[in-house]
Every structure is written in C-alpha cells, then in structure tokens.
Amino acid sequence: MFDSGVGGLTVLHECLVSLPHEDYVYLGDTARFPYGDRPRPQIKAFAVELGTRLVDEGAKLLVIACNSATAAALPAMRRSLGDRVPVVAVVAPESRLAASATRNGRVGLLATAATVASGAYGTALAEADPDATLYPVACPGLAPRIQAGREVDEVLVRMADEYCAPLRHAGVDTVILGCTHYPLVRPLLQRALGRGVRLISSGQAIAEEVERHLRIADLEAGRDRRGAYRFICSGDPEDFRRVGTRFLQLPLGDVRRIDVNSAPAAFRGRAVA
Numbered sequence: 630m631f632d633s634g635v636g637g638l639t640v641l642h643e644c645l646v647s648l649p650h651e652d653y654v655y656l657g658d659t660a661r662f663p664y665g666d667r668p669r670p671q672i673k674a675f676a677v678e679l680g681t682r683l684v685d686e687g688a689k690l691l692v693i694a695c696n697s698a699t700a701a702a703l704p705a706m707r708r709s710l711g712d713r714v715p716v717v718a719v720v721a722p723e724s725r726l727a728a729s730a731t732r733n734g735r736v737g738l739l740a741t742a743a744t745v746a747s748g749a750y751g752t753a754l755a756e757a758d759p760d761a762t763l764y765p766v767a768c769p770g771l772a773p774r775i776q777a778g779r780e781v782d783e784v785l786v787r788m789a790d791e792y793c794a795p796l797r798h799a800g801v802d803t804v805i806l807g808c809t810h811y812p813l814v815r816p817l818l819q820r821a822l823g824r825g826v827r828l829i830s831s832g833q834a835i836a837e838e839v840e841r842h843l844r845i846a847d848l849e850a851g852r853d854r855r856g857a858y859r860f861i862c863s864g865d866p867e868d869f870r871r872v873g874t875r876f877l878q879l880p881l882g883d884v885r886r887i888d889v890n891s892a893p894a895a896f897r898g899r900a901v902a
C-alpha cells in the first residue's frame with residue numbers, strides 16, 4: 630500500500646479493522662510529498678515506480694492509498710502491474726458510496742488540485758449515478774498542513790471553512806473526502822459543513838475491495854493468524870514514525886528509509902493542468 634505521505638494510513642486503518650490476519654507493508658513517499666500540486670505525468674511516474682518496488686518486494690496485492698496517484702495513474706498501474714498482482718484503488722469506491730448516499734443529487738468533492746484537475750471523480754460519479762452533479766473544490770495546502778502533524782490551529786480552521794464555503798453555498802448533502810489525508814481532520818470538516826451533510830471516504834469500501842480481490846485470486850491468509858505490518862518512507866523515518874503513530878494510534882516500530890528517484894519540488898498552491 631502506498632501514499633505520498635501519512636494520509637494512506639486512514640486506508641490502512643480500515644484494512645487492519647477488517648482484515649487483521651493479513652500482512653501489510655505501507656510506503657509513504659514523504660521525500661516527494663505533496664503530490665497534489667504536481668503535474669500529472671510526474672505523479673504517474675512516481676506511482677508506477679513505487680508500485681513496482683512493492684510488487685518486486687513480494688506484495689501479493691497493491692493498494693493505491695492516494696487519490697492524487699489514483700487519479701493520475703490507475704490505468705498506467707493496471708497496465709504495468711495488473712498481470713502480476715490485483716491493483717485496488719480509491720476514487721471509484723467512494724464515488725459509488727456518495728451516489729447511494731445523496732438524496733438531492735448534489736455531491737461535493739474536497740481534493741487536491743491534481744485530483745480535481747484530472748476529472749476522475751466526475752467520471753466515476755457519472756458512472757455510479759448519471760443524474761448526480763459533482764461540485765469539486767481544490768484544497769491547496771490542506772494535506773501538507775495535516776501531514777505536518779502540528780496542533781490544530783486557527784489557520785487550519787479558517788482553511789477548512791474557506792474550502793467548505795462553496796459546498797455549503799451549492800447545497801450539497803454529501804461530500805466526498807477525496808484525499809486520504811482529510812479523514813484525519815474529519816470533525817473539523819463536519820463542523821465547517823454542518824450536521825446535514827454526510828461525509829464519505831473510501832474507508833470500508835476499500836477494505837471490502839481488498840478482501841474480494843484476495844478471495845477471487847485465492848490469496849487470502851488464514852483467518853486464525855495475526856498479521857504483521859511494517860513501514861517504509863522516502864523522507865525522514867523519525868518524522869514519519871512520530872506523526873504516523875499518532876494518526877494510526879498504533880506503534881509503528883522501526884521505519885525503513887528508502888531512496889526514490891529525485892524530482893523537482895512541487896509548485897505549492899498552484900493549480901495543475
């Protein structure tokens with residue numbers, strides 16, 4: 630399972646709840662975080678690089694626990710790795726959940742600039758419910774602020790209020806948290822949107838997809854065992870361990886650092902095509 634940083638731990642959490650007997654390797658590409666302001670071809674190259682690495686290390690199934698990577702690279706990942714392992718990804722599962730949750734057909738999306746620009750949620754929601762309308766809002770800076778792991782402050786509250794304002798205005802009754810970091814500040818977003826709005830994240834739907842693919846491919850581990858988990862990152866392992874332990878509420882143990890291909894810094898705060 631991989632993400633640009635610690636956000637994918639929200640996906641790992643759901644898998645640990647549903648499938649505690651499986652073994653997990655989580656890779657956070659913290660050296661090249663954030664992905665959300667990067668051009669699409671670059672995100673695609675990163676995703677294929679990380680996915681290949683995990684499969685080469687023996688992964689039996691791959692979870693893309695990052696919406697920006699899924700939106701940019703899912704078809705490329707399935708092309709390059711799909712004949713070696715099942716590839717499970719975000720975007721489609723939560724779009725289906727949103728389509729079945731909405732009562733007024735107005736669905737909001739909070740996501741990175743790259744994910745919004747990709748149009749992936751528009752396509753996925755239209756497939757799930759052609760009558761629903763998507764109201765996308767790009768949230769530059771939100772994932773980096775969450776990943777910094779600092780105390781929630783007024784700046785973060787203002788940011789959430791500002792990004793949620795157009796959705797309140799549009800009268801959405803359902804909002805997709807289209808970045809795996811955002812469930813980590815779910816209470817903050819729920820307050821900004823109000824009681825009547827249902828928040829949707831990929832969560833349990835992803836765990837069910839993983840279970841289904843393992844069953845079909847006959848790759849399930851025995852249910853009577855307790856699985857192991859380990860963590861890899863490309864940035865500072867101590868930072869990852871500290872923030873990850875708090876978010877996952879599980880001691881991460883030793884975090885291994887790996888080198889990744891170098892890349893220019895992301896253009897923070899700018900929308901991408």
Ligand code: DGL
Binds near residue numbers: 636666694772807809
């Ligand atoms: N967790 C990543 C996602 O789901 C986002 C943050 C980023 O790298 O910008 O899109």
